[in-house]
Amino acid sequence: MKELVARSLKYQAGKVQVLDQYLLPHEETWHHCESVAQMKSLILTLKVRGAPLIGLAASLLVAYLAQQGHSKAQLSEAIDELEATRPTAVNLMHCMRCLRTALQQHEYVRAVIAEAERLFEEDCALCDRMATLGATLVEPGDNILTHCNTGALATAGVGTALGVIHHAARQHGDIHIWVDETRPLLQGGRLTAYELAQWQIPYTLLCDNMAASLMAAGKVDKIFVGADRIAANGDFANKVGTYNLAVLAHYHNIPFYVVAPVTTLDMSCASGGDIPIEQRAEGEVTGVSGSFGSCQWAPKGAKVYNPAFDVTPAALITAWVLDTGIFYPQDVATGRLGTA
């Protein structure tokens, strides 16, 4: 396998290495991953996270196991297990489907390794295409609001929605970013703030429930978010709280853009109602535990609702920024969403 290096995932010195995103921003710790069980745990605990990245990390691990001499049957089992780790982000299923096809080849070891390398390098290239396309929608002086984390940490390239912001800031210089902290796991407050600071892009952090008053005050010009799965009719699933922003943006006539690789499109889902939504543990809502502290604020035994994602209907979306182009509602209506 060739050396592959991204912001939070790399194959280097013969090892699959992942940056522990749960410990960011205060600790940069890399884990060396050698087994399916270990990769599943890293993905389930969001130490490895981000729709494109979880697919790529799983792919690198399968390629590593192939290189280590695992049998076709063992690799097939590994692919099935990894594919079932998190149900919403379709990039994971896309990557595992690609490896399953490679595994059917006679020279399956070489084919699986080549496919994992292709997926990694392809994601890096299409992040740049999306960022370049999306930056054409940004104007000098824009105040842009974003949700969760969709940067280089979540992909093999510059990111999706945050990649657009990165390229737009390089072009216009004077844009400012409103960062939703993104309860309960604070991907915005911990990771997006961290990436924007490293890129020296001005930002202001806010609690998710503050976005409405910001829009009412006319302080948000555009909203850019990522996606975990886009249905055939343009509805999409993304980090919970995205739907809130879309409804508010519609009410306040603020352009609302979703940015994702075309592999996020799942034509087998006719509409958003067909997208499986991951439900997560109560402890993420009742308190916090990790490098950023540990305490429980809710009473013991509190009942909790903790969906990791929500679904935004296509009617609330201004445009879909994919690596194959920028698509508008009329493109969805004529079945052109995603076509190059």
Ligand SMILES: CSC[C@H]1O[C@H](OP(=O)(O)O)[C@H](O)[C@@H]1O
């Ligand atoms: C380019 S990342 C897309 C997507 O993934 C994130 O989910 P998670 O942090 O649970 O892995 C979030 O929904 C991002 O918008």
